[in-house]
Amino acid sequence: MATEILMPALSPTMEEGTLAKWLVKEGDTVSSGDILAEIETDKATMEFEAVDDGTIGKILVPEGTEGVKVNVAIAVLLEEGESADDIEDAAPPSGVETPDEAPAKAPAEAKAPEPEAPAPAPKADTSPDWPEGTEMKTMTVREALNSAIAEEMERDENVFIMGEEVAEYQGAYKITQGLLDRFGAKRVIDTPITEHGFAGIGVGAAFGGLKPIVEFMTFNFSMQAMDQIINSAAKTLYMSGGQMGAPMVFRGPNGAAARVGAQHSQDYAAWFSSVPGLKVVMPHAAADYKGLFKTAVRDPNPVIFLENEILYGRSFEVPVLDDFTIPFGKAKIARAGADVTIVSWGIGMTYALEAAEKLAEDGVDAEVIDMRTLRPMDYATVIESVKKTNRCVTVEEAWPVASVSNHLGAYIMQNAFDYLDAPVINVCGKDVPMPYAANLEKLALVTTDEVIAAVKAVTYRS
Amino acid sequence: MATRKSAAKPNVSAEELMKHYREMLLIRRFEEKAGQLYGMGLIGGFCHLYIGQEAVVVGLEAAAEEGDKRVTSYRDHGHMLACGMDPKGVMAELTGREGGYSQGKGGSMHMFSKEKHFYGGHGIVAAQVPIGAGLAFADKYLGNDRVTLAYFGEGAANQGQVYETYNMAELWDLPVVFVIENNQYAMGTSVKRSTKSPSLWERGGAYGIPGEEVDGMDVLAVKAAGEKAVSHCRAGKGPYILEIKTYRYRGHSMSDPAKYRTRDEVQKMRDERDPIEHIRTMLLNGKHASEEDLKAIDKEIKDVVNDSAEFAKESPEPSLDELWTDIYAKEVPQGEAI
Ligand SMILES: Cc1ncc(C[n+]2csc(CCOP(=O)(O)OP(=O)(O)O)c2C)c(N)n1
Ligand SMILES: [Mg+2]
Numbered sequence: 076m077a078t079e080i081l082m083p084a085l086s087p088t089m090e091e092g093t094l095a096k097w098l099v100k101e102g103d104t105v106s107s108g109d110i111l112a113e114i115e116t117d118k119a120t121m122e123f124e125a126v127d128d129g130t131i132g133k134i135l136v137p138e139g140t141e142g143v144k145v146n147v148a149i150a151v152l153l154e155e156g157e158s159a160d161d162i163e164d165a166a167p168p169s170g171v172e173t174p175d176e177a178p179a180k181a182p183a184e185a186k187a188p189e190p191e192a193p194a195p196a197p198k199a200d201t202s203p204d205w206p207e208g209t210e211m212k213t214m215t216v217r218e219a220l221n222s223a224i225a226e227e228m229e230r231d232e233n234v235f236i237m238g239e240e241v242a243e244y245q246g247a248y249k250i251t252q253g254l255l256d257r258f259g260a261k262r263v264i265d266t267p268i269t270e271h272g273f274a275g276i277g278v279g280a281a282f283g284g285l286k287p288i289v290e291f292m293t294f295n296f297s298m299q300a301m302d303q304i305i306n307s308a309a310k311t312l313y314m315s316g317g318q319m320g321a322p323m324v325f326r327g328p329n330g331a332a333a334r335v336g337a338q339h340s341q342d343y344a345a346w347f348s349s350v351p352g353l354k355v356v357m358p359h360a361a362a363d364y365k366g367l368f369k370t371a372v373r374d375p376n377p378v379i380f381l382e383n384e385i386l387y388g389r390s391f392e393v394p395v396l397d398d399f400t401i402p403f404g405k406a407k408i409a410r411a412g413a414d415v416t417i418v419s420w421g422i423g424m425t426y427a428l429e430a431a432e433k434l435a436e437d438g439v440d441a442e443v444i445d446m447r448t449l450r451p452m453d454y455a456t457v458i459e460s461v462k463k464t465n466r467c468v469t470v471e472e473a474w475p476v477a478s479v480s481n482h483l484g485a486y487i488m489q490n491a492f493d494y495l496d497a498p499v500i501n502v503c504g505k506d507v508p509m510p511y512a513a514n515l516e517k518l519a520l521v522t523t524d525e526v527i528a529a530v531k532a533v534t535y536r537s
Numbered sequence: 538m539a540t541r542k543s544a545a546k547p548n549v550s551a552e553e554l555m556k557h558y559r560e561m562l563l564i565r566r567f568e569e570k571a572g573q574l575y576g577m578g579l580i581g582g583f584c585h586l587y588i589g590q591e592a593v594v595v596g597l598e599a600a601a602e603e604g605d606k607r608v609t610s611y612r613d614h615g616h617m618l619a620c621g622m623d624p625k626g627v628m629a630e631l632t633g634r635e636g637g638y639s640q641g642k643g644g645s646m647h648m649f650s651k652e653k654h655f656y657g658g659h660g661i662v663a664a665q666v667p668i669g670a671g672l673a674f675a676d677k678y679l680g681n682d683r684v685t686l687a688y689f690g691e692g693a694a695n696q697g698q699v700y701e702t703y704n705m706a707e708l709w710d711l712p713v714v715f716v717i718e719n720n721q722y723a724m725g726t727s728v729k730r731s732t733k734s735p736s737l738w739e740r741g742g743a744y745g746i747p748g749e750e751v752d753g754m755d756v757l758a759v760k761a762a763g764e765k766a767v768s769h770c771r772a773g774k775g776p777y778i779l780e781i782k783t784y785r786y787r788g789h790s791m792s793d794p795a796k797y798r799t800r801d802e803v804q805k806m807r808d809e810r811d812p813i814e815h816i817r818t819m820l821l822n823g824k825h826a827s828e829e830d831l832k833a834i835d836k837e838i839k840d841v842v843n844d845s846a847e848f849a850k851e852s853p854e855p856s857l858d859e860l861w862t863d864i865y866a867k868e869v870p871q872g873e874a875i
Pocket of ligand 2: 690691718719720721722723724
């Protein structure tokens with residue numbers, strides 16, 4: 076049967092073009108791959124090749140014609156044994172498929188269903204993290220993390236940890252102390268200084284059925300690996316239609332340490348939190364480090380576990396339980412109060428709690444919420460608290476622009492506007508790279524006094 | 538066309554030749570059809586055709602064993618067909634339909650098949666290289682007797698993460714074959730304009746990785762080199778590099794005006810080095826097949842491709858609530874020895 080040769084789309088955006096030149100004439104035999112014509116798009120002149128073998132029976136659109144719509148028949152190709160006389164009945168021009176009829180585009184009126192996230196907040200989960208009366212033990216964040224990693228490696232032999240200095244050196248910050256002796260070099264692996272490479276190897280190992288824990292010596296170096304974390308780890312489940320993804324944990328200290336300058340003092344929480352496909356955890360207390368880390372290892376998704384060097388040495392009470400986990404997306408009311416809601420996470424909690432203590436002396440009863448996980452986010456606990464206190468201050472170490480705090484503020488405005496007696500204030504780090512000088516660094520970071528001032532402002536006491 | 542000799546001396550059976558011929562022809566016809574559907578607006582965005590490079594994947598797949606893994610770049614249609622993925626599912630992914638391998642959510646550059654051990658389909662140049670080493674890492678860890686083929690272009694071969702990966706792959710003896718598909722161009726940049734290294738496989742030497750250059754227009758030579766590389770890996774000797782000299786006939790993607798090379802250069806390759814013509818001639822000269830036999834095969838393959846195109850046109854678009862699915866997984870897939 077005679078085949079119509081259609082005006083091709085030669086770029087993702089082309090709708091029409093100029094048929095600049097025919098390189099064949101009626102009667103010519105062509106085979107697939109031969110160049111038939113030159114077509115000018117808005118961007119370039121392109122060659123147009125034959126897909127089928129045959130004879131050019133008729134040229135329908137002469138060269139030089141402008142504005143030829145994509146998918147309009149421009150010539151007719153005859154197969155072996157056909158003659159030009161067959162053309163009329165074989166290829167009526169009305170049979171031309173126009174772009175409008177092509178089923179490629181979604182109907183214009185189609186509306187995507189609403190995402191679940193901004194739907195009315197479900198009720199806050201206020202269940203305790205461990206049963207009442209559980210024996211408690213004082214532990215540093217470092218010890219809590221170390222025991223969490225060891226317990227998960229004990230529990231599942233496909234869990235392994237890799238990173239720079241994690242094995243023989245026992246960890247740059249000693250989080251992996253003793254793990255090499257206990258689990259051996261197969262599962263506790265020193266890597267060269269190659270973040271992009273080993274993050275990618277971790278992603279591949281996760282595709283291959285393992286549960287990698289990838290340590291970044293600090294998250295500052297995760298920038299080298301950003302492509303693998305976002306383009307490979309976070310998106311593969313979606314791109315594969317659910318067939319495969321990267322169940323793994325990227326962990327390490329995040330945020331400012333002390334006097335290490337601009338390139339080693341940054342909080343990446345907002346960066347990672349903006350990525351669907353990633354889960355983001357940023358705990359403060361040792362029990363949360365432990366319970367959330369164990370959840371992270373068992374989660375079937377890539378988890379960003381943001382630790383803090385300054386918190387590593389701090390001690391907290393941790394429950395003595397054989398196997399203790401804390402679910403993602405469950406905030407903790409670290410201090411109950413009635414007058415104002417202070418929301419924070421990670422190191423920000425230090426300032427939030429200190430401020431709450433001082434404010435209590437002034438008769439302001441602050442409720443302090445520790446978000447613990449940033450994605451998924453426990454909106455319900457925040458909204459319920461704000462409905463009670465009618466005021467909110469967020470505390471975050473990161474830069475103020477496009478911060479997690481900005482998101483929370485917008486969420487509260489949208490979902491609890493009528494309950495607010497004052498605008499939400501975001502207390503963030505200053506909008507500058509971290510200075511080295513001790514006095515300037517202090518100025519750049521969030522302070523307890525700034526949190527107190529913000530609370531006074533939203534409670535109209537200043 | 539002058540008769541070409543195959544570098545690998547073909548103690549090859551007629552069935553084998555016929556199998557390679559069919560597989561290469563399927564890729565070529567499939568890609569031509571994809572180009573056509575792109576022209577009709579049924580395929581959108583980027584679409585990178587594999588025409589000219591067919592012998593690379595067909596030769597290497599012939600060297601691989603069941604359960605071996607593969608991962609590649611966005612120029613992935615040929616790899617998927619060669620490892621046995623269903624042309625219908627691949628074409629329907631190209632048209633963004635429900636029947637596609639990723640239910641229309643991945644597109645031309647992002648397809649995966651757990652069943653066929655095909656791990657994508659990656660859009661970031663060279664990102665698949667460490668991922669391939671990671672797959673090999675998992676196999677070694679789990680005690681699986683498997684090899685991973687990690688394909689990347691000669692352009693990708695200049696990325697830093699490739700060398701990070703070489704170092705670790707050799708350090709840890711990972712069973713991964715690094716396959717450099719040197720088609721001589723990275724978009725519009727010829728290899729000579731991107732490096733002064735006379736050969737890319739030799740760079741592995743700095744890390745202790747053996748390798749070799751292979752004629753990628755000769756499927757038998759590719760297969761022979763592939764067997765050597767795969768058995769090196771399977772014997773626990775670590776990675777191997779194959780720099781496969783090949784050529785892409787079409788533009789980098791569909792919207793490439795191809796001003797960086799002459800039409801003659803392309804035509805010369807097609808006339809003198811075409812991998813499908815090569816096997817076709819061997820089949821005819823060896824009297825393993827007649828013109829009629831080959832015509833029948835051609836027709837059979839055209840039918841398969843046309844069916845895939847029909848399927849890809851008729852499969853519905855994914856349902857709108859698919860927008861919100863597969864962002865997070867519910868269950869952790871457990872790795873196991875296979
Ligand atoms: C990190 C990154 N940089 C740039 C690009 C844009 N890009 C896509 S393909 C390509 C050329 C790659 O050439 P090569 O590796 O030789 O593979 P080929 O396309 O020839 O198969 C470029 C620069 C990209 N996708 N990712
Ligand atoms: Mg190339």
